[in-house]
Amino acid sequence: MRKVLFIVAATLIVASTGFAAGAVEETVPTLNVSVPWSGEELDQFRPVVEAFEQRENVRIRYLTYRAEDLASVLPAQFQAGQTLADVIFMWDWWIRENPQHAIDLSEVWNRHEANIVPPAITTGGKVAGVPFTMVAKPGFWYRESFFDEHGLSEPASWDEFTELLQQIGGISGVQNPIATGNGVGWPITDVTEHFLIAYGGPQLQLDLIDGAVDWQSSRVREVFENRIVPLLEAGAFSDPIEWTQAVELWWTGDYGLYFMGNWITGMVDDAGDLGVFPLPEATAIVTGPDTFFIPQYSDQQELARRFADFLLSEEGQRIRAETGGKLIIRNDIPSSVYPEPDQAVAAVVAGMETTVPDLDDTIGGDWQPTFWDQLKLLWVQPDQLGDVLRRLDQAR
């Protein structure tokens, strides 16, 4: 009996201590923020959050969720009037199709809009989602040390580009001139979009997004037939490799070039050794915002609004620019604030006539994985071009 009493008493003491600790913790408001980043990418975001925590004396709890996972979790949660986080980073298209679950951020947006480059997600006069940072897909990345060692230089024309690929292909130890990232599928679509924009023009990208032009149209087909398919048939691209593995193999010299967004700067050992060039004829590149929204089921809406305001503010954006890996959205902060590799990306963006939105991220829905999947097929079977374009039209 004594033993039982002792166990009960000990349990009560432990439980009450826990409650007390919880009570102390509760005195500091906590904001749950769902982000798609982890590792280095999350580390680049932390300083912004820490600055907000200090300013507001609050605690931010990170929840790392990929948009793919959120897409299957959020509908059920929202249906039940619940939310897993107070601030959620999510695909643009998803927010645009589900604005009823987001609170109106007009007040926050109007305060900063004049200095922000990308647009917010607006439906029926309501600002459902706002951008925080931008990714840019500036072109083919290479190691400057690799180019120096083999006497290579950035191409200034299509002929020079194909010649460069031949030179890289001839280097001992190189498997293919360009590494092809795989996994979910976006690395292949990113490089494809770059070709479409460079040789079909920026308007082609916009027309494809709007559905104003078919995939089987001559405008699209010519880019594939004259540019992409010949390179695939010549073995310029590797087979699709899991993308993080592809980065490592490219970095160690198995491949000469790798096409990816600017967040690659946080994934390599020495970002100072990075060089990047767009396809010579490109007059535009893809930029895409990292967009977030505040679900109306959050019980911390006011705090979440203040956090949103800070993320868009000059102070928040400046801190984010200093950590690199992303482009900021404000135009009143000089690019000299970025670390060196990101300054190169900013220079590529500045050198373009315009920027265009990401094709598959903007269209989204079931078409997006179809696009990823069909291009994976094209990459290993270029002779399937006709079927691939037909399926892309069919899925649209």
Next chain:
Amino acid sequence: MTKRQAELGSAAVFVLPAVAIMGVFIIYPAVATLVLSFLDADGTFVGLRNFITVLTHEDTINVDRFPGRSPPWGSLIHNGLWIIVHLPITLLLGIILANLLHNIIGGPVIKAIIFIGMVVPMIVGGVIIRFLFDASSGIVPHLLRSLGSEGLVTRTWTAYPQTSLAALILGSILLWTGFSLTMHASGLSTIPKELYEAADVDGASVLTKFFRITIPMLAPVTSVVVAMTLLWEIKIFDIVYAATEGGPGGSSMVLSLQMYRYAFRRLDHNLAATVATILSMFTLVVGLWLLKRQRKGEGA
């Protein structure tokens, strides 16, 4: 209150919580899914239109490509192929390994190693499959290259439509054989030794004992393994999602992943419910078959 009423009352106390939980979490969602499959997005009754849409779509059955051309052949055919290849191999491997490893030194250790495939979460299993068949880091292409093979089998299997489904099925055999092995091993331990001793007295050969004693005595276990494996194959999702996402070009698409894409990508819950209903019908057939066999066994 009569004794009968009292018994019914106490039975109800025990049964009602389970019925309530099943009603809320199983029966209601199942019925709601069934209803959804006969409606369109506006909630209008459309009869079998959703079923016709799903079953005639080339994502489900691709008659233009099957069987003459390389995959994609459609998710239904891919699931069917999975069953045709995976079921007999895992079953046979399980029975053979269980017999080979029965009562030998180190047998339990080897069985435990094989069983690891079952312990690994299937989503991790999918990642393992992707790397197993990767041209640069995978053991399978390396092994085949060292044996002098050339062509697609020495490249990344999951990247090519001709080999992606094969990679998944072979990988799933590796992951699932542990289940068949463990079940049959436990079944073997329940066979009375006297049967084998009597057969020895009659001069029966090893093969005769295997086919006349072991296999028939393992039949109830085999039924369970067949049913569970069939159910697993019909609803296979996670390893496909992690390894290939159904690609490339839909060449490894399966019904569950198609359902997921309808629900969470196309946001078309009616078509997703239709695929779910089709899957449920398949599983129902398997479940009823198993039930029938068990009743037959009890009656014997």
